[in-house]
Amino acid sequence: MGQRKPIVAGNWKMNGSCELIKEIAAVSTQVSSEQCEVLIFPPAVLLSEAISAGLTCGTQTVSEFESGAYTGEIQASLVKSLGANYTLVGHSERRSIYGESDEDVANKFAQAQQSGLTPILCIGETQAQREQGKTEEVVKQQLEAVIKKLGIASLANSVIAYEPVWAIGTGLTATPEQAQATHKYIRDLLSDYDKHVANALRILYGGSVNESNSELLFAQADIDGGLIGGASLKPQSFKAICESAKG
Numbered sequence: 001m002g003q004r005k006p007i008v009a010g011n012w013k014m015n016g017s018c019e020l021i022k023e024i025a026a027v028s029t030q031v032s033s034e035q036c037e038v039l040i041f042p043p044a045v046l047l048s049e050a051i052s053a054g055l056t057c058g059t060q061t062v063s064e065f066e067s068g069a070y071t072g073e074i075q076a077s078l079v080k081s082l083g084a085n086y087t088l089v090g091h092s093e094r095r096s097i098y099g100e101s102d103e104d105v106a107n108k109f110a111q112a113q114q115s116g117l118t119p120i121l122c123i124g125e126t127q128a129q130r131e132q133g134k135t136e137e138v139v140k141q142q143l144e145a146v147i148k149k150l151g152i153a154s155l156a157n158s159v160i161a162y163e164p165v166w167a168i169g170t171g172l173t174a175t176p177e178q179a180q181a182t183h184k185y186i187r188d189l190l191s192d193y194d195k196h197v198a199n200a201l202r203i204l205y206g207g208s209v210n211e212s213n214s215e216l217l218f219a220q221a222d223i224d225g226g227l228i229g230g231a232s233l234k235p236q237s238f239k240a241i242c243e244s245a246k247g
């Protein structure tokens with residue numbers, strides 16, 4: 001991980017409660033913020049509650065539009081004004097269940113940054129794409145959709161989360177070597193655009209991270225922490241994962 005401060009981010013998806021916010025807030029104050037940034041992505045309806053509890057938070061998605069007649073959407077500038085600093089964009093569940101295209105994701109990334117939120121851009125290949133040897137091609141296309149629209153400099157104020165779709169919620173984690181290989185590919189690719197941006201960028205791994213596999217994953221040179229789904233709903237597991245990110 002070197003000079004980059006690790007992030008451990010909990011993606012609660014459509015789970016959690018006011019009770020869990022209290023429990024996670026208690027745990028997160030025990031993790032040193034000097035050594036690891038702890039972020040929580042609760043359902044949007046719990047955002048104020050989570051911020052009041054002292055958690056550093058974001059939403060799981062935002063609208064690509066600034067404001068207007070978009071019933072049910074989440075307005076990035078309002079998220080920011082509540083005191084949140086981050087948002088996920090392009091999570092694989094948004095892409096596959098809600099049909100978000102690379103272009104939609106790039107537009108959401110842009111809207112997040114315009115509103116003062118730091119986007120965490122989620123990318124990753126499906127099982128079929130990996131079996132066809134297309135992992136690098138897929139992550140390159142997902143990254144370049146943002147770079148072509150907004151320029152490489154836009155990535156300076158962002159975080160990447162590499163999450164192989166086949167590892168999300170399945171209990172099948174990428175091995176540390178598999179994950180590191182793709183993280184290195186991502187950093188090398190970005191380095192061809194801008195070395196400084198690539199060096200400073202935090203690239204998180206996600207997909208069935210738990211307290212038993214996090215240490216080895218986070219020990220890899222190009223893995224700068226994790227995006228945690230299921231295990232972020234269990235306070236003691238989440239705490240152990242945060243501890244393991246300190247290196």
Ligand code: PGA
Pocket residue numbers: 011163167168169170171206207208209227228229230231
């Ligand atoms: P998981 O989810 O840890 O439950 O696999 C990760 C994610 O979807 O961000």
